[in-house]
Amino acid sequence: MIRHEVAVRAGAALGEGPTWDPAAGRLLWVDILGMRVHTYDPATGRRTVRTTEQHVGAAKPRAGGGLVLNLRDGVGLLDPDDTFRWLHRDPVPGRRANDAAVAPDGSLWAGTMRYDEAPGGGTLSRLTGAGTVWTAPDPVTVGNGTGWSPDGRLMYHVDSPTRRVDVFDHDADGIRGRRTLAVIEEGAGYPDGLTVDADGCVWVALWDGGAVRRYTPDGRLDRVIPLPAPRTTACAFGGPGLTDLYITTAREGLASPGPLSGSLLVVPDAGHGLPQPAFAG
Template sequence: MSAYEIAVRGEAELGEGPTWDAAAGRLIWVDILGSRVHTYDPRTGVRTVRRTEQHVGAAKPRAGGGLVLNLRDGVGLLDPDDSFRWLHREAVPGRRGNDAAVAPDGSLWAGTMRYDEAPGGGTLSRLTGEGRQSVVLDPVTVSNGTGWSPDGRLMYYIDSHARRVDVFDHADGRVSGRRTLAAIEEDAGFPDGLTVDAEGCVWVALWDGGAVRRYTPDGVLDRVLALPVRRPTACAFGGADLTDLYITTARTGLTAPSPFSGSLLVVPGAGKGIAQPAFAG
């Protein structure tokens, strides 16, 4: 396996949510506290940065073009002409949107958390393309990584303060049978974002752990990628053949960040990812 490279040198406060936009051939990610949505085309090197009016926890491509955004006060839509409208607004003082993921059926599963990370202050909700919202998990503390097995029958989920990667049975937009896939040791940091590869293995970024781990569907740790940053936040496969692992990182809260904290990293040829669906809205 190749070592990490710096895909985009940057100083994001809280880089998060890398997503490969296959239709556009680019990676999308956010700086939550910087209120910015970034894109990067690895073929041309072209980058874009768009500022949002609120903290933005996640940005995902839409089937009809544009982006869906998990913002402080709810979920909004950026249309292809760059105009904005709310899909589901639910402003709760002291709370913001965090990580989000698009399910195999095109629905958005959007997490929230309190700014002070108070226990039980967050939720995980499912939103359809028409804007119908239903709460999937409540309460949670820091709603983070969410992903599905290649056949869509399992959902993986992280509430970071629980220090676990959980797995559910998934069918028709509902989950059941919650159990632990992997527990993270206290000295290894907090599990943050995740992605699932074509073999059904789960890759987990470890906040304060300086690494990304890969777990088999049976919960066996079979690979560790050591990184030059203390706070990797999330990972996703990208590139034309979905073999490059992109990793977002953060600087927030660090008194002495490394030179690469806040940059977008990539590990070429790390594995084989799954094509991610676009949001149906």
């Protein structure tokens, strides 16, 4: 029987981006509109909250310690001593950071979107630790969940308004060969954040769907986990064995948020995740 637990009872406006940090043995997640980076240690229950000066779409561990932050005006680096510096600053009025993910080669793939969600107003960009930036040429509205197959040869990506989970061929030169892995049907919500497990299956959180779905590598829906929060935003495996599925949720835009909207949820022993690389910068 599938069961969820409340890892952190919180009132995040827009919880997003859960990421397991194996070096610290803790989960990172953000409240985008609340401008907060959260950590949670499931072994001790210890939590920390750091406030940022801008809306923060994602926070990921760095190989040398500290964090890389996808912020409203670009991507920044937070050193272990809390020193902040910009890796790539590119402010665009009306645009903010959204989800981001670290590729097997240690690069960061960062999404953006306009606050008004204007079609084509977002981007999907790859940033190296040296600050080199490559931006995908295809139009993006809400650059969202991104993940890679176990062998790193496929990249999955969500542009939420399309209702699709797309898949690309991926190598050191970038991405190409875009095609559709799965389409979320009308009435089931919109695809948001995603993660890939050790079997190569893609887990997708459904905004306005109150669920996480798992799709096989050939696009077949083989599992649905209903959750007590309609705006599920992203998911990631964590814990010492990468078997627990952590799920972020949001209160933003809900006329009557439920008691767990904005909390961090967890489904113990949901599957087997892949180790997530740290940002090489």
